[in-house]
Amino acid sequence: MKIVRKEGDFMRNSFYLMLVVFLLGSIALPAQTEAGENGEPVVTVELIRDLSGASQANFTLNGGYTFPEAHEDMFDGLSAFTLKAESGAVALYEGNQKRGELGSSITISPEARANLMGVNQRQYHGSMTIQANSNGSLSFYNDVYLEDYVKGVVPFEMPAGWHEEALKAQSIAARTYVATHNYSVVDTVSHQVYGGYDPTRLPGKINEVVNATAGEVLTYNGNLAQTFYSSSNGGHTESNTGAWGSPQIPYLQAVEDPYDPQIAWGTSFQAKQLNLDQVDRFDPDAWWNDIEEDNPALSNRIASYMKNQPTVPSQSDIKVVSVNDLGFSPERTDGGRVVNSYMSVDYIEKAADGYVLNSDGSIRVQTFETSQIAGSAMRTMIGLSDMRTLLVDSVTAPSSVETTRVSGENRIQTAVKVSKNLYPDGFPVNHEKKTVFVSTSAEFADALSAGPLAKQEGNAPILLNSSDRLRTEVKKEIERLGAERIVILGGEQAISEEVAAEMGGLQGNPSVDRIAGENRYVTNQLINSELESVNGVFVASGSDFADALGSAPVASINNWAIVLTSSGTLRGETQIQIEQTSQLPLKLLGGSSAISENVFNEVKGINSSAERLGGENRYETLALVLNEFKDDFNQEELLVSTGRNFPDALTAATLSGKTGAPLVLTGSTLHDSTKDFTGNLEDVSQLTVLGGTAAVPETITDEIEEILGARITSITLTGYGFGHGVGMSQYGARERANAGHTYNQIIAFYYQGTQLTDLY
Secondary structure, eight states, X not given: OOOOOOOOSTTOSOOOOOOOOOSSSEEOOOOOSSBOTTXXXXXXXXXXXXXXXXXXXXXXXXXXXXXXXXXXXXXXXXSEEEEEEETTEEEEEETTEEEEEOOSEEEEXXXXXXXXXXXXXXXXXXXXXXXXXXXXXXXXXXXXXXXXXXXXXXXXXXXXXXXXXXXXXXXXXXXXXXXXXXXXXXXXXXXXXOOOBOTTSOXXXXXXXXXXXXXXXXXXXXXXEOOOEESBOTTBOBOHXXXXXXXXXXXXXXXXXXXXXXXXXXXXXXXXXXXXXXXXXXXXXXXXXXXXOSSHHHHHHHHHHHHTSTTSOTTSEEXXXXXXXXXXXXXXXXXXXXXXXXXXXXXXXXXXXXXXXXTTSSBOOEEEEEEEEEHHHHHHHHOTTTSOOSOEEEEEOOBSSEEEEEOOSSHHHHHHHHHHHHOTTSSOTTOSOOEEEEEESSOOGGGTTOHHHHHHTTSOOEEEEOSSSXXXXXXXXXXXXXOSEEEEESOTTTSOHHHHHHHHTSTTOOEEEEEOOSSHHHHHHHHHHTOSOOSEEEEEESSSHHHHHHHHHHHHHHTEEEEEEOSSSOOHHHXXXXXXXXXXXXEEESOTTTSOHHHHHHHHHHOTTOEEEOOSSHHHHHHHHHHHTGGGSOTTEEEEEESSSOHHHHHHHHHHHHHOOOEEEEOSSOOHHHHHHHHTOOOOOEEEEESOTTTSOHHHHHHHHHHTTOOBOEEEEEEEOBSOOBSEEHHHHHHHHHTTOOHHHHHHHHTTTOEEEEOO
16 A cells, blocks of 8 residues: 555645555554553654754653653753754753753653643644754654544644534544554645644634544445545545546545535746847856746746656756647546646756757757646646646636637628727717728729728728628628718619618618719729828729739828729729829839739839839739838738638728738738748737638638747636545535534545444
């Protein structure tokens, strides 16, 4: 049988994992090697909680005590003294005066059971053996009657002010526990916390509680039961198999516990532990011993775990740079606890033969990844008092780049979602222009150049609608916004008069205007004629929509007009607009296949500043535009839409107008030119994706996040309970006692099928 670490001190600061091997789930009643007159066993407690490694201790004696005959004279008249370890012997001091040496050990015994011996700040019943060790320390062994031992455990494992029936249940568990350990334990959580006699912990009440259950232990099939307990099980006990993988003990099953108050816990830590930007990576000797992780205790525990794995040398000195990922697999125990976890960590290493470096001589940041960490091992790494149980409710890890997808089931619904993103609570009361643009969802050439005008009209949302009926979602959105004006883009084939009339009858009776020409070029001219201030002109193809749509956010941000032209001919409508703005900067978008050289030359003849921004495809052209205007963007946000289908990009201009963010287009893969532009953005913290995963796949967003250097900024875990959850919940016992349960009933629930038995 292996000794089990018991966990249960009331909300103490640190718990220890329990190592367990069970035989049959019970232990035979032990033979009593030492007992009182009534057969009461004597417990030997090694005092290490406060005295581990101590080289001396101060003693006070209250009542009569006996000493070894050879040393009685040294103690004559002493009720207060100091014992010190000196050269392998115990030395006796009265104040600063040495009285003599007592040999390698000495036992001091009370003449009466009620007598108390003070050792530093604590008091103990029973006898005390003090032993000198070769390392210059003393060891302390308190031999105390079982019931006095239990009285020294109960108020340290459960608040003395709690209900008597809960305290009685704790007495049964504590008494049975020490009996299963053959009455030889230490005074810490490794076994049970024992504090001796404490006058501040209601000793009168504790005496009554323990005396009421004197001699009672828990048995199963005639053998001592294993009475594990912890502070709170979070609403569901755990089985011993779930907690430690040992053969199932019949009375330690996982069951729901409606009386446990399900104490919530949470813990957070920064993902980035070291900032290597502040050090010289080529000279780690200059800072290795001075730099410290953000959470040194956490990082040290992680490093210790890593050095116990085959991929990291145990003799290396490890510093954790960042925790890149951490989580738990879906598998749960019968008690709802996590089983396995995973983790990814960046670290730097000082090996036995020197620092691990890159080929250029700088210190190398390495990555440790594993998907098979036992949940208990992860809890140890995070900290037992921080991650209080394996009953984990959530793990959240916000990224340095927050990705939001704005999408609906179709293009119409996506446009509505964009509008809601723009104005979550509708138009503000003081919004100057409460205008909505509406275009057809089927053929949106009329709306190609509407972005700058939408920006001018108070950053008006652009909604898409069917030509022959007012869609319910569009109607609801117009009314939710509180629109006072609706601008229809395109003629009656785009949006019918019946639909226009229905819009005018919506809540608030908004005015309805239509901007429409005999073709897209005339409509474009009419849209641009509404612009009050123009700082420049984009000339884009009216038949290949990508360049016009891609430039719309840039145009909206910078108050540029978008002028449409046919590919091979400079139309009259186009020429007039170029002539009217000939003094302004002009960028012609697309290669010669989009707009011919003849058209470009004609444009340049009108406006000598004309410049072509044209790549081999739409993505390269857009990248040229974005780089040209890079300094004008809000580089904290990036918009992404598909370049294969254009309605989502059409509505993006209003988002860009609001935030000043650039828009990139993507196909089924991310074009190199898009990667290059994105990679030069240094401050992006928000990535907004327009359209569903069919339009912009998750693989694309993942790639963009990686290019942007997205990393988790912190990790937060939440859960319920405190401790392993096996056996009795101390909080559950309290609540059951408060509800009128007796200690017998409490014990019967937490250790089902056991019996109360007189030990002596």
